[in-house]
Amino acid sequence: MTTLTVNGIGRTVSSTPDTPLLYVLRDELELNGAKFGCGLGQCGACAVLVDGEPVFSCITPVMLLEGRDIRTLEGLGTAEAPGPLQAAFIEEQTAQCGYCIAGMIMRAQALLERIPHPGDDDILTALEPQLCRCGTHMRIVRAVRRAAQNMARASE
Numbered sequence: 001m002t003t004l005t006v007n008g009i010g011r012t013v014s015s016t017p018d019t020p021l022l023y024v025l026r027d028e029l030e031l032n033g034a035k036f037g038c039g040l041g042q043c044g045a046c047a048v049l050v051d052g053e054p055v056f057s058c059i060t061p062v063m064l065l066e067g068r069d070i071r072t073l074e075g076l077g078t079a080e081a082p083g084p085l086q087a088a089f090i091e092e093q094t095a096q097c098g099y100c101i102a103g104m105i106m107r108a109q110a111l112l113e114r115i116p117h118p119g120d121d122d123i124l125t126a127l128e129p130q131l132c133r134c135g136t137h138m139r140i141v142r143a144v145r146r147a148a149q150n151m152a153r154a155s156e
């Protein structure tokens with residue numbers, strides 16, 4: 001048994017300690033935002049935040065995560081009430097196949113928590129580990145920019 005904190009809620013999971021977090025999220029906790037892409041830490045489809053930092057959940061065993069703060073796409077908002085980044089990604093119609101989008105949003109979330117007003121270079125650098133095979137990168141950059149502007153306006 002491993003006790004995790006996922007999106008602010010304590011969860012006890014029965015997967016073996018060496019199970020990658022991605023499988024625990026999807027198969028045991030039914031949190032399907034994070035996606036399986038490569039399973040090798042190379043594409044970013046599985047990115048979630050641990051203590052505010054993006055990690056590849058496909059190669060992160062749960063035994064390393066007890067007492068850490070895990071956040072997934074589901075922790076940022078819902079279909080009915082999307083968070084600022086989720087709303088901006090929808091408004092900019094970033095998704096083509098959509099497979100990369102959850103990881104992109106999680107890494108963008110980490111960026112905006114660190115740099116609330118990022119320039120395009122900041123956005124491009126932060127998102128570099130994330131692959132989008134459909135090539136929607138410029139729409140994704142616009143969405144992150146839009147989310148930062150909307151969040152700044154909302155805090156005025």
Ligand code: FES
Nearest residue numbers: 037038042044058
């Ligand atoms: Fe984890 Fe590709 S599925 S990095």
Ligand code: FES
Nearest residue numbers: 096100132133134
């Ligand atoms: Fe298809 Fe990015 S929208 S991989």
